[in-house]
Amino acid sequence: MKLFAVILSLASAVSAIWPNGPLVTDGRYIRDTTGKNLTYAGTNWPGHGEVMVPEGLQYQSIETIVARIKSVGMNAIRLTFAIQMIDEIYANGGQDITLQKAFTQGLGQANGVKILNQVLAKNPRFTAQTTRLQVFDAVARELANQQIYVHLDNHISRGEWCCSGTDGNTWWGDTYFNTANWVRGLAYMADHGKNWTGLVSISLRNEPREATNNARLVSTSYNWQSWYEFMKQGASAVNKANPGLLIFLSGLSYDTYVTPVFEGTNLTPGSAKFSFGDFPGYANKLVLEIHNYETSINSCSSLQNNLFSKGFKAMTSAAKNVFPVMLTEFGFQMDATTWKNTYSTCLSTYLPAQKAGWTIWVLAGSYYIRSGTQDYDENWGLLNHDWSNWRSPSYIQGQFTGMVKNTLS
Incomplete structure (x- = not known):
């Protein structure tokens, strides 16, 4: 019996290898294969812009960026992509396009070549003939090397800045x-990601929203009933392609609420209700996500109430x-100073108290291009313009690192 116990213990130790997946849900919790609760504390790394390559590589190497993420204890990256990237692969006979084409297509000939050369200088493993997905692969590989989970996010269809009601x-x-x-596209990326050690989850779509310039579309399908049919299609495609992945469902109005889903009320204008039975064999793979940008709020209790009623109530027996x-x-x-306001301070305590996962927008200190402006400075970025340091060291030291630690403790 002692020998059996030793063998069992050794087998358990061998199997408990990061990321200890595939992950599953158990009520309000995400659990790994050891039964341990897992919570994400991370940030967003955009890769959905016109170039459709993860941002910042003209300024820093992948290893340097990932090391910066790891230095404050973050354990997850929400890595965004555009469906256009996969469309172009299919249109190109199943082959992804090269970085040379991606940068010139996204930035124009002169600046595209210039920025590509900067990317290659900082990341000498790549050449002009490296493909976009090979860059995604390298990012995922380094994230795994430093034990940071990858959460894929279909951010947009056409590669560009997101989001508006007229885009x-x-x-x-x-x-x-x-x-x-x-x-x-979802199925393609889910399947491709089988080779990414740290890929554990995927969001079906970022910020579904009303088309303010398309009254016909709004009147015919912008509702919870249609949302449910689309989400079931996307979830089924992902699960068939990669059964190991958690699948995140985002709500209406820029993903600010998912209330009918967890309340079990009618998915209007129909009378059907959300049912885990509509996701056969993978009901324990579903996670809800919401976004919140109530940055000017001056009442923490109001912010907490909004978060609870629009999403986090789903983590309770109510x-x-x-x-x-x-x-x-x-x-x-x-x-x-902004991080000292009610919004940031409240979130820094509320989310760890709920043991709720989060990914802050955004890691990027700048973009290859955003809304027509090349080398766009992102003043919401955790990193500074050239991705070399934190943009607000006082926030990182004064609030953010503690928020990460308290979330994961």
Whole structure:
């Protein structure tokens, strides 16, 4: 019996290898294969812009950026991508396009070549013939090396800055939001990510929202009933392609609420209700996510009440349908004082107290291009313009590092 116990203990030790996946949900918790509760404390690394390559590589190496993330204890990255990237792969006979084409296509010939050369100088493993997905692969590989979970996020269909009500990416059937291509793209990335050690989850769509310039689309399908049908399609495609992944469901109105899902009320205008049975064989893979940008709020109790009623109630026994919930976007200007306001201070205590996962917007100190401006400075970025240091060291030292530690403790 002693020998059996030793063998069992050794087998358990061998199997408990990071990331200890696949992860599953258990009521309000996410658990790994050892049964341990897992909570995300991380940030967003955009890769969905016009170039469709993870940002910042013209300024720093992948290893340097990941080491900076790890230095404050973060354990997760929400890595964004555009469906256009997969569409172009299919249009190119199944082959991804090169970095040379990606940068010139996204930035123009002159500046595209210039920025690409800077990327190659900082990341000499790449060449002009390296593909976009090979860069994603390298980012995922280094995140795994430093034991940081990857959460993929389909941020948009056409590669560009997100989001508005008139960008053509708002809702299924909008100008650039082709439903079949979206399902195909999710399945493609879920399957491709099987080679990423640290990939544990995927969001089906960032910030579904009303198309303010498309009254017909709004009147015919912008509702919870249609949302449910689309989410079931996307979830099924992901699960078939990669059964190991957790699947995040985002709500309406820029993903600010998922109330009907956990309350079990009618998915209007129909009478159907959310049912875990509609996700056969993977009901224990579903997580809810919401976003919150109430940056000017001056009452912590009001902010907490909003977060609870719009999402985090799902983590309690008061919910009809209990889920883990994550705040996958929140953020504010990174300077010496904004982090001291009610919004930031309240979130820094509320989220750890709930043991709720989160990813702050945004890691990026700058973008290759945003809304037509190249080398756009991101004053909400955790990192400074050239990604070499924290933009607001006082925030990192005064609040953020403690928030990470308290979330994960």
